[in-house]
Amino acid sequence: MTKKIDFYFDFISPYSFLAHKKIINSNDRIKFNYKAILLGGLHNLGGITAPAFNERKMKNMKNDCTLIAEKNKIDFTWNDKFPINSLYLMRGYLFINNNKKDKYFDLCFDAYWKNNEDISNGETIKNILSRCEINHNDFETGIKDQKIKDELKNLTNIAFNNDIFGAPTFVINNNLYWGQDRLGYALDELNN
Amino acid sequence: MTKKIDFYFDFISPYSFLAHKKIINSNDRIKFNYKAILLGGLHNLGGITAPAFNERKMKNMKNDCTLIAEKNKIDFTWNDKFPINSLYLMRGYLFINNNKKDKYFDLCFDAYWKNNEDISNGETIKNILSRCEINHNDFETGIKDQKIKDELKNLTNIAFNNDIFGAPTFVINNNLYWGQDRLGYALDELNN
Numbered sequence: 001m002t003k004k005i006d007f008y009f010d011f012i013s014p015y016s017f018l019a020h021k022k023i024i025n026s027n028d029r030i031k032f033n034y035k036a037i038l039l040g041g042l043h044n045l046g047g048i049t050a051p052a053f054n055e056r057k058m059k060n061m062k063n064d065c066t067l068i069a070e071k072n073k074i075d076f077t078w079n080d081k082f083p084i085n086s087l088y089l090m091r092g093y094l095f096i097n098n099n100k101k102d103k104y105f106d107l108c109f110d111a112y113w114k115n116n117e118d119i120s121n122g123e124t125i126k127n128i129l130s131r132c133e134i135n136h137n138d139f140e141t142g143i144k145d146q147k148i149k150d151e152l153k154n155l156t157n158i159a160f161n162n163d164i165f166g167a168p169t170f171v172i173n174n175n176l177y178w179g180q181d182r183l184g185y186a187l188d189e190l191n192n
Numbered sequence: 193m194t195k196k197i198d199f200y201f202d203f204i205s206p207y208s209f210l211a212h213k214k215i216i217n218s219n220d221r222i223k224f225n226y227k228a229i230l231l232g233g234l235h236n237l238g239g240i241t242a243p244a245f246n247e248r249k250m251k252n253m254k255n256d257c258t259l260i261a262e263k264n265k266i267d268f269t270w271n272d273k274f275p276i277n278s279l280y281l282m283r284g285y286l287f288i289n290n291n292k293k294d295k296y297f298d299l300c301f302d303a304y305w306k307n308n309e310d311i312s313n314g315e316t317i318k319n320i321l322s323r324c325e326i327n328h329n330d331f332e333t334g335i336k337d338q339k340i341k342d343e344l345k346n347l348t349n350i351a352f353n354n355d356i357f358g359a360p361t362f363v364i365n366n367n368l369y370w371g372q373d374r375l376g377y378a379l380d381e382l383n384n
Contacts, residue, residue, distance in 0.1 A: 046248055049241065056238055056357040067377060165248040178252050181373045185259060192278050 006158055006171040006188050007032045010039035012086040014065045014078075016168040017113040018106075021074040031190060034105065036093045037156045037178035038086070039167050045160040052083045068180070077116045083110075084120040085151075088143050092125075094151050095142035096134055104132045197378050198363040200351055201360050202231035204278040206257045208360040209305040211372035213266040223382060226297065228285045229348045230278070231359050237352040242273045249316075260372070270306045276312040279344075284317075286343050287334035287346045288326055296324045335339075 007023075009016040023029055043050050051057035061126075062078050069076030089108050096104055107128045111117040117124045129136050142148060163176060170177040170186035177186045199215075215221055216350040235242050243249035261268030281300050285296050288296055299320045300320050303309040309316045334340060351361070357366060362369040362378035369378040 046246065048246060048249070054238065054240060054357070056355050057240070059355060060357070060368065063368070063371070064374070071377070163248050163251060165246070165252070174254070175290070176252065184258070185263070 001191055003190060004033045005031055005034050006165055008035045008037050008169040010017055010037055010167050011108045011112055012039055013082055013167040014061070014113055015180045018065060018068050018074060018076070019168045019183050022054060022072060022180065022183055023074045035155065036090050036152060036153055037088055037159045037167065041156045041161055042165065046165045049166055075114050077114060079112055079116055081118045084118065089119055091148050091152050092139060095139065095148050100132050100134060104128065107131055119160050122184055133155040164170065194226045195382065197223055198227050199383055200227045200229050200296060200356055200359055200361040201253055201309065202229055202359050203281050203300045203304055204231055204275055205359040206253070206305055207372045209301045209373050210260050210266060210268070212301060214264060214372065221234045223248045228282050229342055229351045229359065231284055233310060234357065238357045240357055262290055263337065267306050269306060271304055271308055273310045276310065278358055281311055283335040283340050283344050284331060287331065287340050292324050292326060298322065301321055
């Protein structure tokens, strides 16, 4: 079995989007396992105030993400509706079939961080599901299923218990790399 | 007058040390104005909990700094006494004569982040002062001078009012870059 890098993400995280686009642009997607977590939940567990809730950090994050995107030729628009509650979309990632996860993942991220759409809005979600050929009613039922609810909670708890406190986080050979700035280090470790 | 990058620092900050060493290794010191701030005070003003006070962030910071140092061939040792109160040394930077600031700056940073010394300890400070040919009694009196106390407080307040919330921060052409990861972007902006 080929070794892969675990990539902990939440659609709410602009730095996770930027890391993913860097990965796509380098044709490296195959090197990663995508691990869904609820970032807000993780912050709560870790007693962390997200940068979105600090005026100066929020302002810096917007400028910083825009600049990283520009330097890396990534099509990016800061979302007017930030932060939102990503709970349903993250549960959705766990609910849908494996063969649709990549497309759903890309469409959710693009809607929020490229197209400035409100991904907590029902019409936006319907549009994403339709493009993935996922039945909307099945999805609505699925994300309310106790098993799916518990799965996202468990994945977030496991991440917390493994010292993860933010997104994106990359884990390879038991080494943890936090932030899109450390993507290169994680790839170096993969090749070690 | 040649344009320079403002570099906001505190000796307490390992990422400021790493940024400074990158600058030294590229012979770029001349391109920077070093601006003393009290990082703890800045965090208090901004309602920010420093990573040193979060178990997971602290653990990550230690690993991350060690790895950045390794990748950049910087001689670095995580300090056993972290965090300490850097107030006296930061006031000292303001008190001493301009022609001694660079040497004092390097010795303070090296003592704390290269040699694993306790820079809040009197003997360590005496040793630094002696190597800079600074009279110890003058220094002790100087750092208790109300003018020096007010100066550090004012510089920290000014930084806060200019949206700065951490160290290192680089400012050039009214653009703010936070973190040693953004040193390259600040240098790009200098050349714009």
